[in-house]
Amino acid sequence: MKGRAGVLYTLPLMLWSCIFFIIPIIIVFIYSFLAKGLYGGVVWQFSLKAFSALFSWSFFRVSLVTLLIAVLSTILTLLIALPVSYYLARTKNNTLLLALVVIPFWVNLLLRVYAWIAILGREGFLNHLMTFLGYRGEPVQFLFNFWAVVIVHVYTYLPYMILPLYSNIEKFDFGLLEAARDLGATHMGSLVRVMLPNIKGGIVTAILFAFIPTMGSYAIPDLVGSTNSHMLGNSIAYNIRTANNWPLASAISLVLTLISALGIMIYFFLNRKPARHKVREAP
Amino acid sequence: MIKKPHALSRRIYWLTVVFLFLPLAVLMLYSFNASRSFKFSGFSIKWYYSLFSRWIAPEKIAAVFPELGARELAQIVERSKNIWTAVRNSFAIAFATGLVSTVIGALGAIGLSWYRFSYKKFLQGVSFVPLLLPEIITGVSLLIFFSSILRLKLSLITVLIGHISFCLPFVLLIIIARLEEFDYSIIEAARDLGARERDILFRIILPISAPGILAGFVGALTLSLEDFVVTVFVQGANSPTLPVFIHSLIKRGVPPEINALSVFLILFTVVLILSIRNFIKYIGK
Amino acid sequence: MIIKETKLKKSVFGLAAALPLLFLTSCAPENVSEVNVFNWSYYIPEDVRAQFVQETGIKLNYEEFDTNEAMLAKVRTGVNYDVCFPGAEFVPVMISDGFLEEIDSAKLSNYNSIDESFYQKADSFDPGNRYAVPYNVGTIGVVYWKDEIPNPPHSLSILLDPAYKNRIAIMDDTREVYGAAMAYLGFSGNSTNTGQIAQATRLILRWKANALKFETNQMATLFASKEVLIALNFPENILSELDPALADNAAFFLPREGGLAYMDCMVILKNGKNKENAYAFIDFILRPDILARIYDAFGFPGISSQAKVLQTGTPYYTASDLEMHNIRMPLYENNYLYTTPWEEEIKIGN
Known part of the structure; x- marks a missing residue:
């Protein structure tokens, strides 16, 4: 009986996941092994052409640049998010402080990117400010390069990292820090050696929350990047929306999925929970 | 120091x-x-x-705008209409997404947290994996699925399906987290005292998980309003959501009206966050 | 117990399913007379569109694309448009894929406002002019800032000038960019010689190394804010966007090496639901006074003598400037000779 109630509760979810997640992913997998139609579309015959296109220096470079952007911006985001969430967790009555972190995240991403263009542009806010402060050279081109892409990613995924970190640090027993200091540890030393290992789970979750979407990013490098900050997401979008090369888009999507799967595996490896955290099974 | x-x-x-x-x-x-x-x-x-x-x-x-002619004034009105149509599309999609994904997600969360059934392990895996995949994969796979297999005409309906698909795992995660805090023995006690399944759902499970469900709904609403990547792949003609509409404007430089609109959206957000907070506090009592 | 639960679930799901539908139907427009047009950006000025709506009372849903490939991708995914503006080389593809409806020229009172010579040219890719009405002929070239580059060489060699490293943007379009590169090397952009195409690919990669980015969407804003000083692009896309105060400082040249001209057509799509309105739209566009306004707005020389006499603006280039250009032709099964290196060698790394 109970078994059936469980099925009833989860049937819609199961159906939705199968129809709109598993089947489409399988189709992408199949499509990556098909041949491209003359002017787009696919021809239903087996072909490894899409994958052979991936064995090239330029594709390797895009993968590398994507990985580099994702890793760099994740590290930078983490370095900012850690102290911020620590401060949030140690402050009483932090509703307002939390809201300040969340509110920007509610303004449309594209608008925020556009605002960054207005700030960093050759005729933008920052260059005007520098002129105002006495800078007399050529305006600086802050936009359309690798670092612009990294900065906007850091900006975008900061809240994604702060929230899981905060909820993890909040549960941490800060008494342990004092105990460590009583035993002679410095302030920083106690944070690094006592707190960090205890919030490992939160850190790994936070890293995934920033790393995964950055790996698949597409609008940000399109808007503030240049020829040397092109990412896998741009290649996928280009092949779907412009080149009509669905097999190639599918193959690149598979590569991206595999890289993400690698991330997920590392996640589960680092996050092996002790028994008490297991999802409660109904008796 | x-x-x-x-x-x-x-x-x-x-x-x-x-x-x-x-x-x-x-x-x-x-x-x-x-x-x-x-x-x-x-x-x-x-x-x-x-x-x-x-x-x-x-x-x-x-x-x-005394400096503008009749034609330019007409264009301003036209742009205003387009902006508000996009806003309406976005909110309609967001509310529909919130509703559907909250209902499916809440039921699924209850089932996954408290019941045992044959495909449980499988479902746990399948429903959380999308969370760990870049959104663009969801967009591309749904587009290929819709246009090559289902031969669906791309429209607001396909956008809705796309949004529900990427919101569901988040909603599920939020509600399950809430349910995990809750002591299962209450349900056992109720059952031992002879409560029917329906009463258990309506009198116990739903009231205690209400804050989680509400949080899930708001989460889905936010994600849906914000989404560009999935939408851009599965959208049809002439029914842009706000992010897609804004992206199409970037070509010519975003008109200042959009800046004004964003000020309103920020205010709306602040009011919404505050009222939801109070509402959750109120329910919690 | 289970039965009751099922009932409960049914009602819950009924509700859940009905609500979004309610939302969506409340958004759907009432049954008005409308026409869905899919056109290049910078091809019909807003006021002309407004006039169409005013005169005919037909609601105009107007959507834009930036490359032929993107247009076809969208049509292929099943979006229903009534009228579309493909480039010449995409017309045969759309015919053979069964997307196009035959055009009854008797239903177009202004059919003859386009010069006969262009119908003859169109005959080569649309035998008997059954599916397409020519709309315009044009090309890409170099847009630049006069104060920054007072004496540009009227040649594509400017794209390799190290003085402008990272200050160049190149249009993101396969055949247009190859057309320019092939002409620079002295070949035809319609060539199917793999050796020539390979040379052009190497040249484009060198351009790319000197350029800031390949761009379509932000081209006008990139140029207007002087992020780039040089743009290899359709001139109208940039110059018609500039503030009038700035426009005097911007200039355009066609490279002396020549290039490839595009020829765009109007077609009616089979999938569209508003055939009569599609004819009304095309006929409106073909009116000489309307054509003249369109050509003037974007500095086109135009392909209609009837419109020519009504045109008042100075085009960015003249019809005789285009003499050196070949019309871009469909390559059919050889199309991959260009798209494969473009996608796999040039574009994959942007």
Whole structure:
């Protein structure tokens, strides 16, 4: 009986996941092994052409640049998010402080990117400010390069990292820090050696929350990047929306999925929970 | 050092808030800019007039923009109509997404947390994996699925399906987290006392998981309003959501009305967050 | 117990399913007379569109694309448009894929406002002019800032000038960019010689190394804010966007090496639901006074003598400037000779 109630509760979810997640992913997998139609579309015959296109220096470079952007911006985001969430967790009555972190995240991403263009542009806010402060050279081109892409990613995924970190640090027993200091540890030393290992789970979750979407990013490098900050997401979008090369888009999507799967595996490896955290099974 | 143990982290926090709000401040500033360019050339609220021009008498608009001809004024009204259509599309999709994904997600969360059934392990895996895949994969796979297998015409319906698909795992995660805090023995006790399954659902499970469900709904609403990547792949003709509409404007430089609109959206957000907080507190009592 | 639960679930799901539908139907427009047009950006000025709506009372849903490939991708995914503006080389593809409806020229009172010579040219890719009405002929070239580059060489060699490293943007379009590169090397952009195409690919990669980015969407804003000083692009896309105060400082040249001209057509799509309105739209566009306004708005020389006499603006280039250009032709099964290196060698790394 109970078994059936469980099925009833989860049937819609199961159906939705199968129809709109598993089947489409399988189709992408199949499509990556098909041949491209003359002017787009696919021809239903087996072909490894899409994958052979991936064995090239330029594709390797895009993968590398994507990985580099994702890793760099994740590290930078983490370095900012850690102290911020620590401060949030140690402050009483932090509703307002939390809201300040969340509110920007509610303004449309594209608008925020556009605002960054207005700030960093050759005729933008920052260059005007520098002129105002006495800078007399050529305006600086802050936009359309690798670092612009990294900065906007850091900006975008900061809240994604702060929230899981905060909820993890909040549960941490800060008494342990004092105990460590009583035993002679410095302030920083106690944070690094006592707190960090205890919030490992939160850190790994936070890293995934920033790393995964950055790996698949597409609008940000399109808007503030240049020829040397092109990412896998741009290649996928280009092949779907412009080149009509669905097999190639599918193959690149598979590569991206595999890289993400690698991330997920590392996640589960680092996050092996002790028994008490297991999802409660109904008796 | 000992006196103010969080001095460093506090400084970093406030610098981060400045960093996070800088673009919003710039948007606000330019919404009051008298000219269209990035140079600030005087304070003006005329972009607010043009944002709402579809509901304002034409004479009034003409008075605010004395330098413009009839054709340009008509274009302002047309743009105002397009903006608000996109806003309406976005909110309609967001509410529908919130509703459907909350219902499916809440039921699924209850089943996954408290019941045993044959495909449980499989479902746990399948329903959380999308969370760990880049969104663009969802977009591409759904597009290929819709247009090559289902031969569905791309429209707001396909956008809705796409949004529900990427929101579901988040909703599920939020509600399960809430249910995990809850002591299962209450349900056992109720059952031992002879409560029927329906009563258990309505009198026990739903009331205690209400804050989680609400949080899930708000989460789905947010994700849906924000989404560009999935939408851009599965959208049809002539029914842009706000992010897609804004992206199409970037080509010519975003018109200042959009800056004015974003100021309203920020205010809306603040009000919504505050009221939801109070509502959750109220339910919690 | 289970039965009751099922009932409960049914009602819950009924509700859940009905609500979004309610939302969506409340958004759907009432049954008005409308026409869905899919056109290049910078091809019909807003006021002309407004006039169409005013005169005919037909609601115009107007959507834009930036490359032929993107247009076809969208049509292929099943979006229903009534009228579309493909480039010449995409017309045969759309015919053979069964997307196009035959055009009854008797239903178009202004059919003859386009010069006969262009119908003859169109005959080569649309035998008997059964599916397409020619709309315009044009090309890409170099847009630049006069104050920054007072004496540009009227040649594509400017794209390799190290003085402008990272200050150049190149249009993101396969055949247009190859057309320019092939002409620079002295070949035809319609060539199917693999050796020539390979040379052009190497040249484009060198351009790319000197350029800031390949761009379509932000081209006008990139140029207007002087992020780039040089743009290899359609001139109208940039110059018609500039502030009039700035426009005097911007200039355009066609490279002396020549290039490839595009020829765009109007077609009616089979999938569209508003055939009569599609004819009304095309006929409106073909009116000489309307054509003249369109050509003037974007500085086109135009392909209609009837419109020519009504045109008042100075085009960015003249019809005789285009003499050196070949019309871009469909390559059919050889199309991959260009798209494969473009996608796999040039574009994959942007």
